[in-house]
Amino acid sequence: MSLKGLFNARWPGVALFDLDGTLVDSAPDLAAAVDQMLEHLGRSPAGLDKVRHWVGNGAGILVRRALAGKTDWEPARAKDDALFHDALTIFYHAYGQLNGRHSVVFEGVTECLGHLKALGCRLAVVTNKPDQFVQPLLKQTGLDHWFELAVGGDTLAVKKPDPAPLLHAMEQLGGTRGTTVMIGDSAADVNASLAAGIPCVAVRYGYNFGGSVDSLGADAVVDSLAELL
Ligand SMILES: O=C(O)COP(=O)(O)O
Ligand SMILES: [Mg+2]
Secondary structure, rough: HHHHHHHHOOOEEEEEEEEEEOOOOHHHHHHHHHHHHHHOOOOOOOOOOHHHHHOOOOOOHHHHHHHOOOOOOOOHHHHHHHHHHHHHHHHHHHHHOOOOOEEOOOOHHHHHHHHHHHOOOOOEEEEEHHHHHHHHHHOOOHHHOOOOOOEEOOOOOOOOOHHHHHHHHHHHHOOHHHHEEEOOOOOHHHHHHHHHOEEEEEEEOOHHHHHOOOOOOEEEEOOHOOOOO
């Protein structure tokens, strides 16, 4: 489907935006918090280049990946669970202080949000980021006023790639599958959209666990949200 096919016809509708890697480059603050956590545990820091590929499945999996030092972490053995819970607590504390400090809105985002709003679209954030960090980051980056709703990583019992957060946001804003679009940067977003039956736009500039977004099955792939205008 072309971008035109997505955004004409029965629009204005509902646009659902992923947060980390789509609206905001939050990896510097997440990496700083991960490294503080690792150092606290007596380990070597991971650094931004690794951490940016670990973002997108929520804080728990980010911490699991950081402890394993790789994206494909193995489920922890029972004896590692205490370490994981300590690490998660340290990470939450560190990120609570660092969230938004060095995070910047990606090029093209504000123009796109302004354009969709002017058309009469209703906008929501659907992120796997823990709820407590979502509004502070939106406020800090000046994006909060665009969105009527933010669904976070623990708003529901399940996260993306489960379709439920997308369907929940769509229903809350009075959308239907024919008038709702998801815009994200990773396989979690595209797979949630496919499972929800909602068309999806993928951005190439985000994280996506270090892989390309071109063959994930998104309806459109763009280099900037300005291409959606
Ligand atoms: O993994 C996270 O914490 C957030 O990721 P998302 O905003 O890309 O869903
Ligand atoms: Mg993302």
